Amino acid sequence: MDLEETKLPGVGLRHDFTTARGRRIGVISTRGGERELLVYSQDDPDACHAVVDLDGDEAEVLAELLGQPRVIERLARLREQIEGLATEGIYLEDSSPYVGKTLGDAAIRSRTGASVVALVRNGEVVPSPAPSQQFSSGDKIVVVGTQEGVRATAELLHNG
Amino acid sequence: MHTAALLIELGAVIFGLGLVGRLAGRLGISPVPLYLLAGLAFGAGGVVPLNAPEGFLDAASEIGVVMLLLLLGLEYSAGDLLGNLRRQAPVGVLDLLLNGLPGAAFGLLLGFGPVGALAMFGITAVSSSGIVAKVLADLGRLGNRETPSVLGILVLEDLGMAVYLPILTAVLAASGVWEATGSVLIALACLAVALVVALRWGSVISKFVSGGSGEVTLLRVLGLALLVAGVAEQLHVSAAVGAFLLGISLSNDLAPEAHHRLEPLRDLFAAVFFVSFGLSTDPSSLPPVLLPALVLVVVGVVTKLVTGWVAARRAGIAVPGRIRAGAALIPRGEFSIVIAGLATAAGVDARLAALAAAYVLVMAVLGPVLARFADPWARAYVRRQREKAATTAR
Numbered sequence: 001m002d003l004e005e006t007k008l009p010g011v012g013l014r015h016d017f018t019t020a021r022g023r024r025i026g027v028i029s030t031r032g033g034e035r036e037l038l039v040y041s042q043d044d045p046d047a048c049h050a051v052v053d054l055d056g057d058e059a060e061v062l063a064e065l066l067g068q069p070r071v072i073e074r075l076a077r078l079r080e081q082i083e084g085l086a087t088e089g090i091y092l093e094d095s096s097p098y099v100g101k102t103l104g105d106a107a108i109r110s111r112t113g114a115s116v117v118a119l120v121r122n123g124e125v126v127p128s129p130a131p132s133q134q135f136s137s138g139d140k141i142v143v144v145g146t147q148e149g150v151r152a153t154a155e156l157l158h159n160g
Numbered sequence: 161m162h163t164a165a166l167l168i169e170l171g172a173v174i175f176g177l178g179l180v181g182r183l184a185g186r187l188g189i190s191p192v193p194l195y196l197l198a199g200l201a202f203g204a205g206g207v208v209p210l211n212a213p214e215g216f217l218d219a220a221s222e223i224g225v226v227m228l229l230l231l232l233g234l235e236y237s238a239g240d241l242l243g244n245l246r247r248q249a250p251v252g253v254l255d256l257l258l259n260g261l262p263g264a265a266f267g268l269l270l271g272f273g274p275v276g277a278l279a280m281f282g283i284t285a286v287s288s289s290g291i292v293a294k295v296l297a298d299l300g301r302l303g304n305r306e307t308p309s310v311l312g313i314l315v316l317e318d319l320g321m322a323v324y325l326p327i328l329t330a331v332l333a334a335s336g337v338w339e340a341t342g343s344v345l346i347a348l349a350c351l352a353v354a355l356v357v358a359l360r361w362g363s364v365i366s367k368f369v370s371g372g373s374g375e376v377t378l379l380r381v382l383g384l385a386l387l388v389a390g391v392a393e394q395l396h397v398s399a400a401v402g403a404f405l406l407g408i409s410l411s412n413d414l415a416p417e418a419h420h421r422l423e424p425l426r427d428l429f430a431a432v433f434f435v436s437f438g439l440s441t442d443p444s445s446l447p448p449v450l451l452p453a454l455v456l457v458v459v460g461v462v463t464k465l466v467t468g469w470v471a472a473r474r475a476g477i478a479v480p481g482r483i484r485a486g487a488a489l490i491p492r493g494e495f496s497i498v499i500a501g502l503a504t505a506a507g508v509d510a511r512l513a514a515l516a517a518a519y520v521l522v523m524a525v526l527g528p529v530l531a532r533f534a535d536p537w538a539r540a541y542v543r544r545q546r547e548k549a550a551t552t553a554r
């Protein structure tokens with residue numbers, strides 16, 4: 001993927017690239033902090049099919065939404081980078097005693113030393129869940145810690 | 161009694177401009193032509209002649225030109241300017257010659273004399289960067305791939321004006337050919353020195369005015385701008401160019417802050433400038449120049465289309481984008497009025513102001529309309545090309 005940068009004098013900067021499937025998209029960053037999301041037309045590659053104006057906050061929310069699934073990818077990479085650090089996505093089965101309980105009830109951190117960094121439910125990611133976060137069966141609980149800590153967490157979530 | 165009259169008339173004018181500006185927003189056009197019309201309606205020979213605020217309007221319109229150019233300069237860093245010059249210089253030269261020479265020829269034909277012809281060159285050469293940038297943003301074209309070429313031309317035109325305005329001011333102020341040559345040379349030398357100062361020691365100047373509360377920044381930047389503009393005017397480099405160069409040298413860390421603080425002031429004083437140009441133009445002088453103005457409009461539309469076509473083709477843009485680039489460049493505006501204002505103040509043929517007013521009025525309204533029109537046309541063109549390709553494939 002080639003990210004192209006173009007200066008727009010008096011306006012700001014434009015970044016754009018072509019996706020693997022051939023759509024061209026881009027973002028204009030104005031000096032005032034606003035962002036414009038650009039979707040190029042397929043018929044006329046020089047023109048934009050859609051332009052969405054975003055203020056600073058909106059752009060941040062969009063970036064977060066687009067970036068979230070990558071949290072887990074990055075964690076996987078992190079495991080390779082830092083020796084001794086283990087990451088695992090543990091599925092919560094129907095039989096688990098923690099179905100319907102909260103993250104606080106499980107007290108994973110104080111009992112195993114491992115931390116729950118995210119929860120994946122129906123493909124949606126809840127990053128850094130609060131202690132009040134309820135578990136339901138089928139959740140994927142993303143845990144980071146030592147090998148033993150992660151193993152102990154899996155054990156704990158299965159059998160209590 | 162005088163104060164009361166001044167406040168009432170001035171208040172009415174500014175409030176009226178606000179209403180007119182709102183109307184322009186509704187119609188989706190630039191307010192510049194409407195400000196001109198408002199000025200024409202109230203000035204000498206207009207519906208209601210204004211007398212009380214004349215002195216204030218004159219001073220405010222001078223400040224308006226300084227503010228317009230100062231903020232324009234703030235838009236660009238020296239790096240932007242030089243980078244564009246290196247990449248697009250041939251297009252910039254083509255743009256200025258192709259669009260300026262017909263204006264100059266008209267000036268000679270109408271008997272404005274060589275100095276008037278020089279002024280007409282500038283009036284027809286430059287697009288309005290304000291209107292063009294607004295049209296591009298309104299039509300959602302900032303992301304289009306022809307847009308950097310369009311913006312690049314605007315930058316070069318602004319830079320071209322930085323050279324042209326001092327020449328024009330020097331020629332306007334001089335009496336004979338030799339004197340004119342001398343003052344042009346002095347003006348250009350001053351310009352070169354100022355550019356080097358802006359490029360080299362811009363950060364020093366910035367440091368000089370940055371720091372402290374918003375209020376003191378505003379006062380220092382505005383004060384410095386007026387000072388520099390005044391000194392430049394004394395040296396016959398033109399106040400506008402002084403302000404533009406100051407803007408360029410301030411265009412780094414300070415620029416967003418200064419821009420934010422000065423923008424409302426620019427809007428106010430620039431509006432006064434346009435209305436005051438309209439005020440000083442007698443509406444009855446318009447009909448005689450209407451025909452030449454319209455011919456000039458047709459020529460000007462065609463030459464800008466050619467400029468845009470060439471610039472976009474150089475950037476590897478397809479036919480629809482080339483047309484869009486040309487159409488976007490059509491509007492003339494603030495610079496043309498600035499030049500006409502300078503020329504009339506120096507005593508060039510009074511018809512020149514009327515011709516410039518009529519020309520800008522038509523162009524500033526026609527430009528955005530044509531730019532909008534380019535979109536459906538481009539879509540139809542692309543569809544036709546695809547159908548043609550489909551039939552040949554079969």
